[in-house]
Amino acid sequence: MKIYTKTGDKGETSLVAGVRVLKFADRVEAYGTCDEANSQIGLALSLLPESVDWKELREVFHVIQTKLFHVGAELATPEGKKVGWPIGEEDVTFLEGQIDKLDADLPALTNFVLPGGHPAAAAFHVSRTMVRRAERKAVHVAQQEQVNQSVVKYLNRLSDYLFVVARHINKQTATAEQTLHE
Template identity: 65%
Template sequence: MKIYTKSGDKGETSLVYGVRVSKTDVRVEAYGTCDEANSAIGLGLSYISRDTEWAAFHHVFHVVQTKLFHIGAELATPQGKDVGWKIEESDVSFLEKTIDEWDAELPSLTNFVLPSGSPAGAAFHLARTVARRAERQAIAVQADGEVNPIVIRYLNRLSDFLFVAARYVNQKQGTVEPTLHQEKE
């Protein structure tokens, strides 16, 4: 089997169920941005050891990356068609529970954190900004048609999760978080 199909050479692609749309379609932008966020998460994970100390962390992200893939599938499913892997409220609760657990181990924020730190932390900050864009684009899809409202809640919570994950990794790896220093007048 060849990896290329040549079916997109004229600027169109297929949604789920074979519906053809422009590659600039809002749905394509939204699920493509979910793919970008997922790739940035993968980059962050590539900087983290796979030893037993980090096993639970990797497991959490395996779940998150799988759910993000499912969101992409939901966004690629045309209005009125059945979704194979529907995001549920329990998926949002999973993020919230993990945010609360990791945040409890972090020092309180006293200043704005600059998106940086360790390579893993910086990659999770990048993934956070891409997740925010995916959320905005999912809202645009919702304006044009039907979108599972839990998808938008999940993407919103995902950006919070990735912020905490970046801080958590930076702390666990002993990297000082750079913060915004207010200049005194």
């Protein structure tokens, strides 16, 4: 199978089940943003320093990146079509558990944290903002068509998790967090 199909040469693409839409359709924007965020997470993971054992974090991110692919698949599935890998409340709960686990070991927030710090942490902050954009686009789609509400919740929790991961990386690498000056 060739990587190029030439079916998108006129500005259209296929959703799941072969439904053709313009490449700038809201669903395409939403799942495309999930793909961007997933790629950015991969970049962020590649920046983790080897001086710390990140095995458990990498295992969690393997699950998250797979689920983010599933979120994209849900957003690429038109209303009324069967979703191959549905996102459920258990996926949201999984993220909440991971947030609680990492957050318990972090200093309490007393001010807004500016994105940055260790390069890996900064990259996870960028991932966070991309996931927030994906969430906004998913909400926009949900205003027009039926969208599994667990998808929106998952994206919301994922951005929270990415924030906590960035703080965790800064702590593990002894990199000071910068906060907002008032």
